[in-house]
Amino acid sequence: MSQPQLGNPGKTIAEKILSAKSGHDARAGDVVVCALDHLMATDGSMPMTIDYFDRMGGDKIASPERIVVALDHYSPAPNRQTATLHDQIRAFCKPRNITVYNVGDGIGHQLALETGRALPGSLIIGADSHTVTCGGLNAFATGVGSSDLAAAMISGEIWLRVPETIHVELTGALQDRVHTKDVALALVGKLGADGAAYQALEFGGPAVPGMSIDDRALLANLSVEMGAKCGIFRADKVTDAYLKGRGVDRGAPTSADNDAVYSRQVTLDLTSIVPQIAMPHRVDNVIPVTEAGDVPIHMVYIGTCAGGRTSDLHQALEILRTGAGFAEGTQVIFTPASRNIMKEVSSDGSLAEFIGMGGIVQSAGCGSCCGTCGAIPGDGVNVISTANCNFKGRMGNAHASIYLASPASCAAAALSGRITDPRGFAG
Amino acid sequence: MNEISIQGRARILGDDINTDYIIASRRKRDSLDPEVLRAYLLEAVDPEFAASVEPGDLLVAGKNFGCGSAMEVAATVVLGAGINAVLAKSFSRTYFRNAINNGLLPVVCDTSQVVEGDALSILLGTDFTVRNETRDQILNADQLSPIVRSIVMAGGLVTCFREHGGFPTSGVIS
Secondary structure: OOOOOOOOEEOOHHHHHHHHOOOOOOOOOOOEEOOOOEEEEEOOOHHHHHHHHHHHOOOOOOOOHHHEEEOOOOOOOOOOHHHHHHHHHHHHHHHOOOEEEEEOOHHHHHHHHHHHOOOOOEEEEOOHHHHHHHHHHHEEEEEEHHHHHHHHHHHHHEEEEEEOOEEEEEOOOOOOOOOOOHHHHHHHHHHOOOOOOOOOOEEEEOHHHHHHHHHHHHHHHHHHOOOOOOEEOOHOOOOOOHHHHOOOOOOOOOOOOOEOOOOOOEEEEHHHHOEEEEEOOOOOEEEEHHOOOOOOOOOOEHHHHHHHHHHHHHHHHHHOOOOOOOOOOOOOEOOEEEEEHHHHHOOOOOHHHHHHHHOOOOOOOOOOOOOOOOOOOOOEEEEEEHHHHHHOOOOOOOOOEEEEEHHHHHHHHHHHHHHHHHHHHHO | OOOEEEEEEEEEOOOOOEEHHHOHHHHHHHOHHHHHHHOOOOOOOOOOHHHHOOOOOOOOOOOOOOOOOOOHHHHHHHHHOOOOOOEOOEEEEHHHHHHHHHOOHHHHHHHHOOOOEEEEEEEEEOOEEEEEOOOOOOEOOOOHOOOOOOOHHHHHHHHHHHOOOOOOOOOOOO
């Protein structure tokens, strides 16, 4: 093992976590083999993982207690084939003591945050691109395919190229009716769909201490929409309070050195950010909501690992309750990201209020995000959504168009039936 | 294996071809079999594309090929259609890993001069050489890192684990 040498520059959070997990002085560009803290698969990726595991001659699982499978993509199973996949997953996991989160428990990434599996300083892989969400809690979390996950289940390890890091400095404070989703979309628009390819995004700056874990998880979540390997926040009092509130360990908080080397610095002044919208069919096709033109909206979607949290429904309701009801013919759907969130919005009355307005509630999970279960938009339908992807066909119909925006902008569209600036609603 | 040689006809695609375009997530509800899914390859880009693919064709894309989801069927469906390599200006990291692990060769090179139907040849030996035979041009390809090269030469990650019990160790610090 090589030792850090005097005079070496400092390290980013990504370099520090990969150094700790590889037992090496890991620097950007190095390839290292790392021990994993948490491995996650979904019902979307686990069936192929089982197949690779068998073909690799898989016998023993390195650390079954570190692995979970979330039945979130087909939640609930929409057909016989996917119900059969669930049975196959349960049959594989039970004798091997691998935890299965059941249909309706929620999205794997959200469950990792809530259950203490995503901890500061930990290294996480998940066979799902939005595993990066866990960076909101100071974890190095990255998405892989089913074959890498199978290899990691057998070996407990993964090879990784240590990424360069882009530092994202967040300054100022958000204006009324502007939300973290607008910040995330502004960043995606600025960097582009491959602007952070193969790199880590490290979020810092004076605005960060005031951001909730929901906000941080959202920014980390959209990192992959810029091609990033991971998006990471440092741990602080907000992180500690979140973990303590769930009765879990505070992990190994990891911050960057003052003289860490970054590939690029990007500054976003939150004060100047206005509501943003990603136009079809590209997540980086981002403009201010006010420039979207007169676009009728037929379906409003509040959900997914980007925008299906309690705070998202609360933000939407703030606007919704100022109006006289949903625009005629508009479907408004909420899919909580987890059962815990479903319970929160049930007990605080939000869910009843939403249902009373005419809202539709789906089982906790990935919902309509990628057309694997839940409502599917019809031909010619325009959807406004709190999700993170708007590729053509993403929600299960290539003849629909998906606009990505904040919960507030989604709510404003629900009331007016068109894309609408949420700042126009007093409340 | 010490050398990989692939020849084929260029099938041109654009920038940012995401995994949902390569194969729609909803298709996974019915089957994960590449032999079934190949009928829907790139249907969101061109519904006629899948039927026009001949075994041995090569995908030639712009930047950020395979962005979006990490789903591995997006790599296996390409192999299922008889396509053994994808050439692109850049790949998303998850697609690159999935391709390597399954024996689909991802080639990073400047694809801007390649035209639909051009005859291309790829030779991965000690070096990586890509030629456009139709236009008599060399396409400068990025060399593979040692660990990636050894997984490719093994034929993929399954073979690495089945025959060697783990990752190839060459090219890795620890």
